[in-house]
Every structure is written in structure tokens, then in C-alpha cells.
Amino acid sequence: xxxxxxxxxxxxxxxxxxxxxxxxxxxxxxxxxxxxxxxxxxxxxxxxxxxxxxxxxxxxxxxxxxxxxxxxxxxxxxxxxxxxxxxxxxxxxxxxxxxxxxxxxxxxxxxxxxxxxxxxxxxxxxxxxxxxxxxxxxxxxxxxxxxxxxxxxxxxxxxxxxxxxxxxxxxxxxxxxxxxxxxxxxxxxxxxxxxxxxxxxxxxxxxxxxxxxxxxxxxxxxxxxxxxxxxxxxxxxxxxxxxxxxxxxxxxxxxxxxxxxxxxxxxxxxxxxxxxxxxxxxxxxxxxxxxxxxxxxxxxxxxxxxxxx
Numbered sequence: 001x002x003x004x005x006x007x008x009x010x011x012x013x014x015x016x017x018x019x020x021x022x023x024x025x026x027x028x029x030x031x032x033x034x035x036x037x038x039x040x041x042x043x044x045x046x047x048x049x050x051x052x053x054x055x056x057x058x059x060x061x062x063x064x065x066x067x068x069x070x071x072x073x074x075x076x077x078x079x080x081x082x083x084x085x086x087x088x089x090x091x092x093x094x095x096x097x098x099x100x101x102x103x104x105x106x107x108x109x110x111x112x113x114x115x116x117x118x119x120x121x122x123x124x125x126x127x128x129x130x131x132x133x134x135x136x137x138x139x140x141x142x143x144x145x146x147x148x149x150x151x152x153x154x155x156x157x158x159x160x161x162x163x164x165x166x167x168x169x170x171x172x173x174x175x176x177x178x179x180x181x182x183x184x185x186x187x188x189x190x191x192x193x194x195x196x197x198x199x200x201x202x203x204x205x206x207x208x209x210x211x212x213x214x215x216x217x218x219x220x221x222x223x224x225x226x227x228x229x230x231x232x233x234x235x236x237x238x239x240x241x242x243x244x245x246x247x248x249x250x251x252x253x254x255x256x257x258x259x260x261x262x263x264x265x266x267x268x269x270x271x272x273x274x275x276x277x278x279x280x281x282x283x284x285x286x287x288x289x290x291x292x293x294x295x296x297x298x299x300x301x302x303x304x305x306x307x308x309x
Contacts, residue, residue: 007270012282016081049093068092095199095237098224100180107164117173197235219258234261241266269303
């Protein structure tokens with residue numbers, strides 16, 4: 001297989017579901033994650049993120065280097081993903097949005113879970129300014145979820161939270177409150193040897209919030225994790241993560257000032273020694289066969305990305 005000793009592929013996950021879920025097709029399930037990890041173990045060199053970045057900068061990175069990262073802090077990261085990682089002897093970094101620990105539910109999950117439980121055939125949200133959505137079939141529910149997430153994502157965080165809660169209220173069904181990790185689960189994940197990084201407090205689009213709020217979201221998440229874990233937190237992931245659209249040069253500077261050694265974005269491609277260490281690119285492994293999964297990683301080694309200037 002090709003070498004690429006000067007290029008690092010950083011994989012980005014969110015959830016690992018116990019079983020496939022048609023309404024969350026972008027999240028892998030335990031079966032798929034198992035064969036993905038087996039593929040990484042067989043064909044690539046998987047390293048802890050901080051070690052890999054240090055070796056990238058010192059030009060000592062092994063060929064076909066890969067890191068595994070998770071965003072947000074879902075409970076299934078511990079319950080489902082961790083045993084699979086451990087079975088394959090692999091390390092990962094988990095970026096935690098601290099405001100959702102201990103029973104919190106992210107706004108997007110409120111939308112997804114509400115639409116999943118909405119009685120059909122139509123979910124009428126016109127009074128909320130969110131139109132009417134057909135929900136008679138699984139495909140219609142998927143389209144409703146995509147539409148609503150797209151409409152809400154870039155709203156100010158308080159308005160986004162209010163509207164997602166209003167959708168849930170309109171549906172009128174009890175939603176799960178155990179999707180995110182508890183403090184005890186976070187500590188167990190840390191004690192297992194996995195790295196914990198910060199991902200803000202309330203997962204705002206940083207480019208859309210004021211300076212003081214951005215500073216508190218970035219530094220506050222680091223302080224909260226440090227207090228909970230009793231150890232330093234040196235890695236960060238930008239929410240949503242597209243340079244120039246979801247975060248700006250101001251936010252990169254705030255991340256540096258907060259004391260983070262490195263940060264990852266969602267710009268697609270490989271990380272190189274020439275890249276800003278506070279804007280490392282990642283790739284999302286949305287593939288349904290081992291060959292396609294491996295090919296996506298190899299293709300990423302050819303895909304340099306333009307960074308925020």
C-alpha cells in the first residue's frame with residue numbers, strides 16, 4: 001500500500017449505534033464500526049492524536065498514519081465504541097460538549113427524536129415558522145429531519161434551543177434523556193486510557209456568537225473537563241467545524257489563548273506538517289464496505305485542504 005509518511009488521516013465519528021437506525025444513517029452501528037476498526041488495524045498505523053501530530057511535525061510519522069476521533073460526548077461512545085476499540089487495541093480522542101453531560105440532550109437530537117416519534121402522516125410546525133412536514137414513511141421522516149436541522153443549525157443558540165424544544169412539545173412524546181454521557185461515564189472513558197478533548201460548552205456555531213461568548217465556550221469547556229478529570233485538556237474540536245463558515249480567525253486565536261496544543265476542524269483532507277496545528281483537517285468514514293472505507297482514507301492522503309487565513 002502507498003506510504004504517505006508526511007500525511008495524517010484523522011477520522012471523525014459521532015455515535016456508534018448498537019443497531020442500525022434508518023433515521024441516523026450518517027452514524028455507524030456496532031457491526032460496521034467493528035469491521036472498520038479491523039480494517040484500520042490490518043492496513044493502517046493508528047496512533048493517539050497528540051502523538052501523531054507531534055510526530056507529523058518532527059517528520060517521524062509512520063506511513064499510512066490514522067487517528068480516530070469522536071465529537072460531542074454520546075453515551076454509546078463508552079458503551080458501544082470503547083469495547084470495540086479495546087478489542088482491536090486502538091486509541092481514540094473524544095471531544096466533549098460539556099453542557100450536555102449528565103442528562104443533557106443536544107438540540108439536534110431533540111429534533112431527531114421528536115420527528116422519530118411524531119404521529120403521521122404530517123407534522124405541522126407552521127406556527128413555529130418551520131412549515132409542514134410529511135412523516136408517513138421512514139424516507140419522509142429522514143427528509144423532515146434534514147430540513148429542520150438545516151433551518152435551525154445557524155440560529156443563535158438560545159433561539160435554536162427554544163425552537164427544538166417547541167418541536168418536541170408539539171410532538172408531545174417523551175424523548176430519551178440518556179443519549180449523552182454522565183460525569184461517571186466520562187471519567188470511566190478517561191480512565192480507560194482514551195484521550196478527552198474539549199468541544200465547547202453548548203456546541204454553538206462559534207462564528208455566530210459574540211467575542212465574550214466564544215471565549216467562554218472555548219475556555220469554559222476546557223476548565224470544566226479539567227475539573228472533572230483532574231488532568232490537563234490540550235485538544236479541541238470546533239463545532240460543525242468548517243473554516244470561515246463555522247469558525248473564524250478570532251476563534252482560532254481564542255483556542256490558542258485558552259491553552260490548547262492542537263485543534264481539529266471538519267475541513268476534508270489530510271493533515272500535514274505545513275498545516276496550522278489549530279486547524280487540522282479530518283475525514284468522515286461514511287462507507288459500507290471495508291474496501292470503500294480503506295479507499296476513502298487513501299484518497300484523503302491526496303486531498304490537501306485550504307485553511308482559514
